[in-house]
Amino acid sequence: MRDIPGAWRRTAQGAGLLDAGGAPAPTIFAEMTALAVRTGAINLGQGFTDEDGPEEVLRAARAAIAGGANQYAPGRGVPALLDAIAAHQQRFYGLTLDPAREVLVTAGATEALAATILALIDGPDDEIVVFEPYYDAYAASAALAGARLVPVPLRFPDFQPDLDRLATAVTDRTRLILVNDPHNPTGAVFSAEVRAEIVRLADQHDAIIVTDEVYEHLVFDEPHVPIATLPGATERTLTISSAGKTFSTTGWKIGWVSGPADLVDAVLAVKQFLTYTNGTPFQPAIAAGLALPAAFFTGIAAALRDKRDLLGDGLSAAGFEVSVAAGSYFTVADAAPFLQGAEDAADFCRTLPARAGVVAIPLTAFVSEPHREQYRSLVRFAACKRLEVIAEASARLRTLA
Structure with missing residues (x-):
């Protein structure tokens, strides 16, 4: 070959x-x-x-198409969806976001992850700590950015990490700690102790936390706790999620990233040269979905x-x-x-x-x-x-x- x-x-x-x-x-x-x-x-x-997915969401997409929402959306996303994402984070988690500066709509969570990694990795000396097993796109995006992936194994059957091993993995070379919670592929939800240790280590080594929370509404025992809600985490955390898993609309590829404006701006700078924008009629439909009753x-x-x-x-x-x-x-x-x-x-x-x-x-x-x-x-x-x-x-x- x-x-x-x-x-x-x-x-x-x-x-x-x-x-x-x-x-x-x-x-x-x-x-x-x-x-x-x-x-x-x-x-x-x-x-x-x-x-x-729910008929309210499907109906909203059909209405948007019939209403002419079929051209490029604004680069950051349709305002109705930006507002809905900010309202969702406040409603469920008490997080206050400026929808115009701290939220970005992406082509699914996978693009959000890729754009984030490409935006925030400086070079081959940078490391990304991940919890293994991990979604395969993490390794692909890290390789594309030229970063070194540092896996921390999760242990069957509870799939919680060893905290000593995590502390060893996070060093001053760690640029990003990538956290998937709830976790694919294991179905684990990290304990409060694990979440707190992630924040402590990120602060100690000045790392950015990137969370993949696409299963945030599919938890069975206790409410989902975003790391961004923990003390000291908000200013260094980018939160990624998407509509596909929650609303059974994986083919629509509507995701988002939220967090500090300077970090979101960095992601936007890369994202605009990937898809630029996507899914115009689906964005107001997902806005309707995020406002559905509890x-x-x-x-x-x-x-x-x-x-x-x-x-x-x-x-x-x-x-x-x-x-x-x-x-x-x-x-x-x-x-x-x-x-x-x-x-x-x-x-x-x-x-x-x-x-x-x-x-x-x-x-x-x-x-x-x-x-x-x-x-x-x-x-x-x-x-x-x-x-x-x-x-x-x-x-x-x-x-x-």
Whole structure:
């Protein structure tokens, strides 16, 4: 293959998308989705819902299209959505934001993360501390920016970090501490002790905290606590979220970043040369969604909790050890009882459609090479499907016992 230099290679290397010969390789997500299509298995691999969002939101999008909102939106976002994001942060978390200066609409949370990392990384000496396993876009964006990723492992089954190890990872070279809470892929919610230690270390080493909170309304036991609400955190925290998970509109790609005006301005300076702007008619629709009554937000969490429990029951009955998720779409289970010899979770996932008619993702897809061994038997299942689909998947998984 011709050697083609450029940012694509750094990005692919960071995301683990090159094979042994240095050629592009398909992701495990693409492989498992294709396997689901080929076998007719229930796809609990990728984290997208199979239901539409609330009618109020869909109706608002149709009205915006019919009303002519089909050209470029303002670079920062449609004012109605900027106002709605600021109002949402005040309503749920008591955070006061200037919508004109401290909020930026993006093409989903992934663009917000990429633009933030590109904006705030100065060079190859900068480090980004992440909690591992991690969403694969983190490594790709870090590689594109030329930063070094420093992973702090999360431990099965509660997936909380060792605080001593976290303190060792954060140094004066740390530019960003990237926090995904509620956490993908494990379903963990960080403890108050962990959140406080993150803020303490960021202050000690003058690091910026970047939070990925796209599952903020999908928590099951206690209310979501943004790190930006903690003492000493507001002035050094950029908070990222999106509409896709909350309103079942992943295809609309409406996200946002909020925080101190100077940091948001830096992100905007990069973002304007990525997508410039996006999703004009969807922005007022998401503004309508953010203003929905509290019952909507508690309702989606309760519905997902029921799906989590149903899936967990099936996994437990089949013989898996299950990590009970505190938030997000995801449940992680240990497939060790089903492995033979040198097999790992990736081998298990490739045979699961034939054995049980279900597709899942090995947790090693979210792990850097040095730490893969401690996750080798763990599998992630996504519970964000219709209840009847989860019930059928749960019944199929029970047949493994």
